[in-house]
Amino acid sequence: MATASWNGTVIAESDDIVTVEGNAYFPRQAVRDDVLRPSDTTSVCPWKGTASYYTLEVDGATNPDAVWYYPAPKDAAREITGRVAFWKGVEVR
Template structure:
């Protein structure tokens, strides 16, 4: 089982992980929706497409843009459709 933890709280947990470029992409259904806040941030990857971000909020603390996903990934990245990855201090084990 792979978990994503921030601020002492497990925010995602799954045994169905897709690894891309060293990042673990969790199924969206395995991520706690109550800790995700929409962000206006977006970035573009040449082969994956346009990424959107979430700010994580746990225990009154926020971690801006610490989760990302590709709403409509390019064909080369189809395996991460419906998945979320983490960074910025989120511990993935």
């Protein structure tokens, strides 16, 4: 079972992880809805497509754009459809 934690709180857990470029992509439904806040940030990966982000909010602390996902990944990255990944201090084990 893989877990993602931030600020001392487990925010996601799943045994269905896809690893791409060293990043663990969790199924979106494995992430707690109550810690995610929408973000307007986007970025572009040449082979995966346009990424969107969520800000984490745990116990009143925020971590802007710490969660990313590809709403419509390119064909080369279709395995991450419906999945999210973490960074900015989120610990994945």
